[in-house]
Amino acid sequence: MKALVTGGSGFIGSNIVKLLLDNNYEVKVLDNLSSGYQINIQPFIDNKSIEFIRADVRNGDAVCTACKGVDVVFHLAACVGRQKSLDDPILDSSTNVLGAVNVLEGMRKNNVHRIVYSSSAAIFGELVTPTIAEDHPQNADSPYGVSKLAAEKMILAYSGIYDITGVCLRYFNIYGVNQRFDLYGNVIPIFAKRIYAGEPITIYGDGTQTRDFVNVHDVARANYLASKSEHGTDVYNLGSGSSITINHLAEMMQDIAGIQVGIKYAPERPADVKHCKADASKVLGALGFKAEVELEQGLMEYMQWFKDNCAGK
Numbered sequence: 371m372k373a374l375v376t377g378g379s380g381f382i383g384s385n386i387v388k389l390l391l392d393n394n395y396e397v398k399v400l401d402n403l404s405s406g407y408q409i410n411i412q413p414f415i416d417n418k419s420i421e422f423i424r425a426d427v428r429n430g431d432a433v434c435t436a437c438k439g440v441d442v443v444f445h446l447a448a449c450v451g452r453q454k455s456l457d458d459p460i461l462d463s464s465t466n467v468l469g470a471v472n473v474l475e476g477m478r479k480n481n482v483h484r485i486v487y488s489s490s491a492a493i494f495g496e497l498v499t500p501t502i503a504e505d506h507p508q509n510a511d512s513p514y515g516v517s518k519l520a521a522e523k524m525i526l527a528y529s530g531i532y533d534i535t536g537v538c539l540r541y542f543n544i545y546g547v548n549q550r551f552d553l554y555g556n557v558i559p560i561f562a563k564r565i566y567a568g569e570p571i572t573i574y575g576d577g578t579q580t581r582d583f584v585n586v587h588d589v590a591r592a593n594y595l596a597s598k599s600e601h602g603t604d605v606y607n608l609g610s611g612s613s614i615t616i617n618h619l620a621e622m623m624q625d626i627a628g629i630q631v632g633i634k635y636a637p638e639r640p641a642d643v644k645h646c647k648a649d650a651s652k653v654l655g656a657l658g659f660k661a662e663v664e665l666e667q668g669l670m671e672y673m674q675w676f677k678d679n680c681a682g683k
């Protein structure tokens with residue numbers, strides 16, 4: 371099987387690349403390294419097990435060339451996150467919407483029939499039920515949520531018109547190796563950075579809010595299963611189906627590191643939802659996917675990785 375992974379040097383993409391190589395896929399990576407890190411895939415470049423194309427998904431010609439000869443595209447390249455999209459909505463839309471159309475056009479012109487798309491729970495906007503099924507109202511409330519939803523809709527439209535099937539996986543909170551701290555970072559790298567810097571963790575609200583965390587190894591496996599599956603075009607929520615309070619998460623991470631930094635509580639942020647958990651049943655039924663990495667086990671691996679690669683940097 372030959373695969374193109376856009377955004378393959380990023381956090382999730384690099385983990386997918388590794389799993390595909392472990393399963394004997396031939397892999398090309400297209401990435402402009404705007405938020406990804408070449409170091410994530412350097413060993414695969416060095417031993418020539420992948421072809422690395424440094425290019426922008428907004429460049430239709432480059433994407434079309436990259437699609438030549440592949441059987442499946444894993445499309446991850448994106449401007450990621452709500453805040454980034456508020457800071458630069460043009461970059462967000464041009465990358466996430468035009469990028470997706472370029473990928474679909476590249477596929478159509480090169481007879482590539484399968485796409486696995488990394489979508490986001492951000493397409494739902496304000497969450498109105500504690501457990502989120504696929505038919506939860508879609509009221510995306512940021513340029514990011516809208517652009518991720520637009521790309522999903524584009525895939526659904528192309529699959530109705532052309533010989534293309536698309537699996538859209540809507541991620542909840544993903545964590546794991548290769549997830550570095552950045553200004554727009556997620557809670558787990560932020561907490562890890564604080565712990566290893568010996569600084570107290572800040573929690574907004576009283577910490578009883580709950581979130582559904584999925585390990586990136588599970589996400590990579592879901593992508594792999596989606597590429598192999600006989601199921602046609604569809605959308606799936608991808609979570610673990612269980613949740614944990616932010617207080618418990620902070621405790622667990624400090625215990626694993628063996629460093630107690632304490633917690634500072636700050637006022638709740640207006641946009642924060644109290645409880646959030648994916649209904650994981652549809653993806654289990656169709657793709658046979660169930661998250662397997664226990665949070666504590668995944669955090670042990672992550673904290674060790676963070677300590678070795680990021681702490682103090």
Ligand SMILES: NC(=O)c1ccc[n+]([C@@H]2O[C@H](COP(=O)([O-])OP(=O)(O)OC[C@H]3O[C@@H](n4cnc5c(N)ncnc54)[C@H](O)[C@@H]3O)[C@@H](O)[C@H]2O)c1
Pocket residue numbers: 376377378379380381382383400401402403404405406407425426427428445446447448449450451465469488489490491518540541542543544545556
């Ligand atoms: N991390 C999460 O919790 C999460 C949650 C929901 C959805 N997602 C989705 O998963 C995908 C991967 O996210 P991630 O967390 O690995 O982020 P990431 O920033 O690590 O990965 C994105 C990759 O895309 C590349 N990229 C960005 N713009 C590009 C462009 N114009 N041309 C080519 N490459 C470009 C970046 O360099 C990077 O390698 C994204 O599509 C994101 O929307 C992530």
